[in-house]
Amino acid sequence: MLKIDVDNINGKTESLYVYGEQSILTELEEHNVILNHSCRQGHCGSCILLLLSGDVDHQECLVPLSNGEILACRAKPVTDIKIGLRDF
Ligand code: FES
Numbered sequence: 074m075l076k077i078d079v080d081n082i083n084g085k086t087e088s089l090y091v092y093g094e095q096s097i098l099t100e101l102e103e104h105n106v107i108l109n110h111s112c113r114q115g116h117c118g119s120c121i122l123l124l125l126s127g128d129v130d131h132q133e134c135l136v137p138l139s140n141g142e143i144l145a146c147r148a149k150p151v152t153d154i155k156i157g158l159r160d161f
Contacts, residue, residue: 078156126153
């Protein structure tokens with residue numbers, strides 16, 4: 074299994090254990106960590122997260138991403154990862 078460390082999303086800091094078969098967005102939802110999202114297809118950008126450590130398999134998307142940013146709906150963990158909210 075892979076570990077997703079969630080750094081202070083919705084006031085929670087916790088570790089989730091996943092198989093890496095589903096998007097990070099879906100994994101978070103299944104662990105009751107609710108993240109902003111809308112399209113679930115890499116179009117709207119509302120699910121942007123920071124990848125603080127580890128690697129993900131990121132599918133193509135229409136949203137321009139800065140270094141370290143990922144879309145929770147388009148990324149699956151391939152190693153243990155740590156994620157956090159982007160500073161606006
Ligand atoms: S939910 Fe729209 S880009 Fe992820």
